[in-house]
Amino acid sequence: xxxxxxxxxxxxxxxxxxxxxxxxxxxxxxxxxxxxxxxxxxxxxxxxxxxxxxxxxxxxxxxxxxxxxxxxxxxxxxxxxxxxxxxxxxxxxxxxxxxxxxxxxxxxxxxxxxxxxxxxxxxxxxxxxxxxxxxxxxxxxxxxxxxxxxxxxxxxxxxxxxxxxxxxxxxxxxxxxxxxxxxxxxxxxxxxxxxxxxxxxxxxxxxxxxxxxxxxxxxxxxxxxxxxxxxxxxxxxxxxxxxxxxxxxxxxxxxxxxxxxxxxxxxxxxxxxxxxxxxxxxxxxxxxxxxxxxxxxxxxxxxxxxxxxxxxxxxxxxxxxxxxxxxxxxxxxxxxxxxxxxxxxxxxxxxxxxxxxxxxxxxxxxxxxxxxxxxxxxxxxxxxxxxxxxxx
Amino acid sequence: xxxxxxxxxxxxxxxxxxxxxxxxxxxxxxxxxxxxxxxxxxxxxxxxxxxxxxxxxxxxxxxxxxxxxxxxxxxxxxxxxxxxxxxxxxxxxxxxxxxxxxxxxxxxxxxxxxxxxxxxxxxxxxxxxxxxxxxxxxxxxxxxxxxxxxxxxxxxxxxxxxxxxxxxxxxxxxxxxxxxxxxxxxxxxxxxxxxxxxxxxxxxxxxxxxxxxxxxxxxxxxxxxxxxxxxxxxxxxxxxxxxxxxxxxxxxxxxxxxxxxxxxxxxxxxxxxxxxxxxxxxxxxxxxxxxxxxxxxxxxxxxxxxxxxxxxxxxxxxxxxxxxxxxxxxxxxxxxxxxxxxxxxxxxxxxxxxxxxxxxxxxxxxxxxxxxxxxxxxxxxxxxxxxxxxxxxxxxxxxxxxxxxxxxxxxxxxxxxxxxxxxxxxxxxxxxxxxxxxxxxxxxxxxxxxxxxxxxxxxxxxxxxxxxxxxxxxxxxx
Numbered sequence: 001x002x003x004x005x006x007x008x009x010x011x012x013x014x015x016x017x018x019x020x021x022x023x024x025x026x027x028x029x030x031x032x033x034x035x036x037x038x039x040x041x042x043x044x045x046x047x048x049x050x051x052x053x054x055x056x057x058x059x060x061x062x063x064x065x066x067x068x069x070x071x072x073x074x075x076x077x078x079x080x081x082x083x084x085x086x087x088x089x090x091x092x093x094x095x096x097x098x099x100x101x102x103x104x105x106x107x108x109x110x111x112x113x114x115x116x117x118x119x120x121x122x123x124x125x126x127x128x129x130x131x132x133x134x135x136x137x138x139x140x141x142x143x144x145x146x147x148x149x150x151x152x153x154x155x156x157x158x159x160x161x162x163x164x165x166x167x168x169x170x171x172x173x174x175x176x177x178x179x180x181x182x183x184x185x186x187x188x189x190x191x192x193x194x195x196x197x198x199x200x201x202x203x204x205x206x207x208x209x210x211x212x213x214x215x216x217x218x219x220x221x222x223x224x225x226x227x228x229x230x231x232x233x234x235x236x237x238x239x240x241x242x243x244x245x246x247x248x249x250x251x252x253x254x255x256x257x258x259x260x261x262x263x264x265x266x267x268x269x270x271x272x273x274x275x276x277x278x279x280x281x282x283x284x285x286x287x288x289x290x291x292x293x294x295x296x297x298x299x300x301x302x303x304x305x306x307x308x309x310x311x312x313x314x315x316x317x318x319x320x321x322x323x324x325x326x327x328x329x330x331x332x333x334x335x336x337x338x339x340x341x342x343x344x345x346x347x348x349x350x351x352x353x354x355x356x357x358x359x360x361x362x363x364x365x366x367x368x369x370x371x372x373x374x375x376x377x378x379x380x381x382x383x384x385x386x387x388x389x390x391x392x
Numbered sequence: 393x394x395x396x397x398x399x400x401x402x403x404x405x406x407x408x409x410x411x412x413x414x415x416x417x418x419x420x421x422x423x424x425x426x427x428x429x430x431x432x433x434x435x436x437x438x439x440x441x442x443x444x445x446x447x448x449x450x451x452x453x454x455x456x457x458x459x460x461x462x463x464x465x466x467x468x469x470x471x472x473x474x475x476x477x478x479x480x481x482x483x484x485x486x487x488x489x490x491x492x493x494x495x496x497x498x499x500x501x502x503x504x505x506x507x508x509x510x511x512x513x514x515x516x517x518x519x520x521x522x523x524x525x526x527x528x529x530x531x532x533x534x535x536x537x538x539x540x541x542x543x544x545x546x547x548x549x550x551x552x553x554x555x556x557x558x559x560x561x562x563x564x565x566x567x568x569x570x571x572x573x574x575x576x577x578x579x580x581x582x583x584x585x586x587x588x589x590x591x592x593x594x595x596x597x598x599x600x601x602x603x604x605x606x607x608x609x610x611x612x613x614x615x616x617x618x619x620x621x622x623x624x625x626x627x628x629x630x631x632x633x634x635x636x637x638x639x640x641x642x643x644x645x646x647x648x649x650x651x652x653x654x655x656x657x658x659x660x661x662x663x664x665x666x667x668x669x670x671x672x673x674x675x676x677x678x679x680x681x682x683x684x685x686x687x688x689x690x691x692x693x694x695x696x697x698x699x700x701x702x703x704x705x706x707x708x709x710x711x712x713x714x715x716x717x718x719x720x721x722x723x724x725x726x727x728x729x730x731x732x733x734x735x736x737x738x739x740x741x742x743x744x745x746x747x748x749x750x751x752x753x754x755x756x757x758x759x760x761x762x763x764x765x766x767x768x769x770x771x772x773x774x775x776x777x778x779x780x781x782x783x784x785x786x787x788x789x790x791x792x793x794x795x796x797x798x799x800x801x802x803x804x805x806x807x808x809x810x811x812x813x814x815x816x817x818x819x820x821x822x823x824x825x826x827x828x829x830x831x832x833x834x835x836x837x838x839x840x841x842x843x844x845x846x847x848x849x850x851x852x853x854x855x856x857x858x859x860x861x862x863x864x865x866x867x868x869x870x
Contacts, residue, residue: 126447137698
C-alpha cells in the first residue's frame, strides 16, 4: 500500500487515477475450498458440541465450523491474531457472522477440535477469554450492539460496556445449550436503534429522559428552523424570537418524548444528561418465523440508571428474566412466546417487576395494545385496581 | 474486486493471486514488537480505572483489546503512522470521562467525505479537544464487506494495515448494517485511505446518509441447507447494479436491502430492511421417512443437537412437531410423517427440528416484503408481505424492475427523513400496490379492515362523484 501523508492521492489532480463504484470484493474469492465444492449442495447439519457445527453435503463431504465470540469493537492486533489462527488451522480462511461471532471452517473434525481447544486457551492479559467458543443451539449467542460513548453523538448509554457486563453474567448460557429456545440479546444506545434491537428476546435501549437543552446563541445560525420544527413527531417545537432578538425555537416540555429527532436535525438541541439518561429493557421479540410470526420486543422496565462500569441493575433484571424463562418455558418456546402463553400479567408477577404507567402505550396505534376481552388472570396488580375503587 | 477481470484478485486458489506481502505497510518486526510483559505493564496516560474494571470477567474485554492496540502503536512509533500514535490512549481517556459523567463527548456530525461521493464516511469530532488532542478527529469509514463476511487472511491483514496506518487501528467487525468499519481517521487522511482501499484492496466504501445502505446477506447456499436462493449472488448483483444509489445520496432517507435465505431470518431482514428478500419454496417439503424413523428412535437429536445441554426427555414427534405445527397440516402415524403442503405456511419449525429428515422444497425462490424500520419516527415497523413469490435467477431482471419502481416512486413521494415503510403507511398500501402494478391479496394483511371507511375510485361508483343538487331536490324538496 501507499505510504506517506498523501499516498497515491494527488491533491493537484484529485481525479487522476481515481477508482470509484467498484463495490465490495467478490465473495467468490473468499470462500474456503470445502465451501466452494459444496456451494448449494448442503443437505443437513448438526451441532456436535457447543461452538462446533458440522454441515453435511449431498456429495458426502463435511464442513466443520468452530464459532467463537468477539467484542464488536476490535483492534487490528486482534484481527491479526485471528488471521494467525486461521492460517494455522484453516488454510487462511475465516468468516464473521451477522451477530459478530468469528467462524473458523475446516474439513475435518480432528482439526476442528484442535482449533477449538486453542481458541478456548487464549486469554487477554487482563484475564478475559479472547475467543471463547459457543453461541450455538439453544443458548445465548453474541450480543449485537451499537457504538455508545466510544464514538456516537446521540447515545443515552454506553454500548460495549453494558454488553460486556451482561455477557459476563450470562457467559454460561453462551457456553451451554440448555435454554428452552434461542436467546437473542441486543443493545442500542439510543432509540435511533442502529441495530435491530426492537425484535430481540431481550433488548437494552439507551433512553434520554429530558427535553433538549436549547442553545439560543447559535440555533438560528447553525440550523434551519423550519426543518427543526417539522422534525418533531409531537409538534412540540415552535419558532420563537428570544428577548434579545435571536431567532430560535421553544420546546413544549409537556409534549416532548425526548426522541432526539430534533437533535439529529439541529446540533443546537443536545439531549444528553448524565442523571437523566439510562437504560430501558424490552423483552419478547424475535425475527424468526418459526412457530409464531416475528414480533416486537415490549418495554418491561422503563428506565434503569447508567451505573458504570457494570450496570448492576440492568444485569440483575436480565439474569433473573433468563433464569425464570429457562425454568418455566416449554421446549421450543422463545421468551416472547412464553410470556404470551402465560399472559403478561403473570410475566410481571413472576419477574417481580412493577407494572407502571410507563408501560401502557400512549403513542400511535396505542389502542391496538388495549386488552378488549374478559380473559385475564388475577394477580396483585388486579387486586390493587379493585381495591382502589372500593370493589373489595 | 469488481474491476472487470479482477474478481479473483485475492483468490488463494488462483496462482497469481494478490498476497498480503504484495501490499503490506508494516514489516514483521513492526508487527511483533511488544511482549506480554509490556502489555501487562501498560499504563494509560489518563485515569481509566472504571474501564479497567471491565477487563475482568470471562467475556472478551474490549478494554484489554484497546490497550493492546495502544501498546502496539507506541512501539510502532509516530514516524510510521499517519494518525497520532496516542489516539487509543486518548480514546480510552474520553470514554472513561463518559463513564464518570455518563454523557457522550462526541460532537454532532460534520460533513466529510471523498470527492464525488456523498456517503460512506461519517465525520466525528470530540468536544474536549484540548484535553484529548489525539482524537480531535475520529471519523468512521464504512467499507463494503464481502458476501456473508467470508475473508482470506491476506485480505484481512492488508485491511488491518490500512486501518492502523491511516486510522486508529480500531475497527468494528462489523457495523450493524454489515460494513467493515475503520474507526478514527482524520480528514486529511480520507482521500489517501480511499485510494488505498480502491487501488490495493479492490474495495469500495459503504453507504451512509440518504442513500442505499450497504446491502447484507445471510450465509445462504455457501453453508446452509435451508437457503432457498443464492443470497450472496443476488446481494452482490444488486449491490453492483445500484452503486450510484449507494454512493450518492438522492433518497429521502436511508434504504436497506437485506437477503435472508429462508424464513428463519438470520440476517433479520424482516425487522431491519426497507426491502426484505426472504427465501421460500412453493412445492412440497422433502421427506426422508427413514431419517424420520431415526429421529423417532432417538438416534438423531432434534434441532441438530441444539438442545443437548439439558435433559428434555425422549424426543416426541407427535408432541414436539405435529402438535406444535401452527397450521396443523402434519400427521404422524408412528411410521411415517405426512404433510398437507397446500396448508403449510412454511414457518420452518419441523425442518428446524429434523433437518436430516425434512428439507425445504425444490421449487425455490423468494418473497419480497417492504417497510421495516426502527422506531424513529412513527414507531417501529416490520416489513409487510407484498410479493409472495419470485424466482431469483440471474440476471434478476424482474426483481430489478420492482426495485426501479420503488426507487422512482419513493424518491418522488417520500418526505425528508421518511422511510419507505412510513411513506406506505402515509399514502396507503393500496397506492403502493398501484405503484408496483400488483393486485392486492389477502396475504398482505392479517385480516381485512374492520372499519368501513373505504375510499372508492370514481369509476367504481355509478354516475361518478359529481352531484347535482337540483336533481336531488327534484325528488327531495327542502
